[in-house]
Amino acid sequence: MKSQIFLFGKKLFYFILMFLFSDILFGLLMDYVINSSKYSNQNIIMYACNKADEEVLIFGSSRANHHYVTNIIEDSLNLSCFNFGQDGQNIYYHKAIQELILARYNPKIMVLDLFDIDFLKTASIYSCDRLAVLLPLASGNENITELLLLRSKFERIKMLSNFYRYNSQLINILKDLCLKNSSFQDNGYAPLYGKLNDEKKRSVNNGGGGGFF
């Protein structure tokens, strides 16, 4: 029996070694990819962590992201504005971003756009699972790690694996890498159907929709 245990132990040891090596390598590669990307969820979160200093901040799901036009708010209030809205996200995500910001400074106005469903504990949209988008940034930030622990009590152990940190996000991260637009082009605001440029303005003024509406 001892020889069998030794045989299995040897195989397991080599296998774990191979796995650890590839996991570390993958982590390094993905960190590089995220840092090279101009447009990504992770960029926005890192911005909240390290750089954001706007006076008006918008939080919410896609409704916030696609409807609160930062330029107009800036013009009207004469205050700088950034839109942290994120497609498909719920109140846990907004809380995460707010805490990252409030740890550094106090903005003058914070707008939190909520759905009534955000108050229902049973709704699937309420789930902490959606915080997964924060996983790639977990290794470098204790605030984010603390929030991710809401997902499960084992999250800290799971996050040791770089493969797990990028679970279900690889395609989107690679896709973001190919995008030319920057997340910061319109201070986080993402127009749903494109922007109204001069040509489209003329077309609208002449009575046509210009493919805009």
Place this chain on the structure above:
Amino acid sequence: MLFNSFAFLIFFPLVCILYFLLPHKFRWLLLLVSSYYFYMNWKPIYAILMFSSTLTTYLCGIFIEKYGSKKNIKRLLLISSLIINLGILFLFKYFNFINNTIFHFMDQIGIKWDIPNLDLLLPVGISFYTFQAIGYSIDVYRGDINAEKHFGIYALFVSFFPQLVAGPIERAKNLLPQFREFHSFHSGNVTSGLKQMLWGFFMKVVVADRVSLYVDSVYNNVDQHNGTTLILATLLFAVQIYCDFAGYSNIAIGSAKVMGFRLMDNFHRPYFSVSISEFWKRWHISLSTWFKDYVYIPLGGNRVNPSRHLVNLFLTFFISGIWHGANWTFICWGALHGFYLVTEVLIKKYLNISNNVKIPIKGMGIIITFLLTVFAWVFFRANSLNDAFLIIKKIFSELTLPYVGEKAIVIYMSTGFLILLFKEIRDEFFPYKFAFFENRNILIRYMSYMTIIILILLIGVFDGGQFIYFQF
């Protein structure tokens, strides 16, 4: 506890290490305690039900053996055991369904039926351990096995954690003696068991749970989708339920194998069946054989006149439908399979088709069988009979471009599905070629394990997707 939870990844190695460290005489106790702990992780109070089922069938077995010569007493004991066990199952699983059915029927004829529904959760795996325990009672009654005298070992037979909540539904003849055998640590067994578990995790987390995101979004909003989308969702549900259940079985069989136990096979690439009868020899084998041994054969099987044989066949599948769930959708699904089988028997009889058919006909058989089973899955997955009929209506009328969903999800889904398809085709048609997990080259072998683990971590769906068959 779920197999695909992180808690299981801690629980299982711990149990295995303790199992091999402990002297043989204490191992059953470790497994029994672990099994009850595994079960009580969900809702501790429901362990009482499992214990009641264990106690009644244990005592029934002892007394049946004691009164071996007195047929009437033996029969009375068996009937009491069946009534108690099926009574518990009825109360928790079928009471509300039957109550509601009677309420609607009475309402139609203007009578007020005022019995309130019970506010009870369905205990996880109740149908599985109840059937296993009932099977034991019948085996003792028939004299196929001796009654187990050691209550602890018998309790372990009913609650053995790898197959407790979703099978395979084991036979006492196969599993009980194994608890008395000494299993030493064997590297080959452990590796082979772990490989099977790994593949099971892949099927569940990468394929079934990923596909379920699409299937659920379509089937929970049937009126919003066109026929093509519903066809796609139904085809994907066929993949989902197979990977969910066969994945669970692989994890169950694999984890038992690590400790040296041999559980019966439960799935044998069912979608390559050339007929419905073959499908049931490859799908949920432990349940199909259970129904064959304890329902179909006692009804007379095929050793009766031809029309009675057809009734027996239909009845067996009708009951199997009821076993799957307290809903008319499951009953229709069972009845539909009964109808398929009766039709198959009649076609084979009147067209004189033998089982040894040529390859093109075999291919056609596979396609027809697959389409028939997929059609039946509509009833299995639909939330109600109305939904099922609406889906069928739309499938044959609204054939426009399907809803596909987010591209990233489609890519993840396709990756898992293509790997699964490759393995299924390879196992079925080229079992000695393109080996990965069993390759002689250690590097290829290790790279294959690594690829599957990485895929599980990278594209698997975590966060507690439950196994579909837990609800049955």
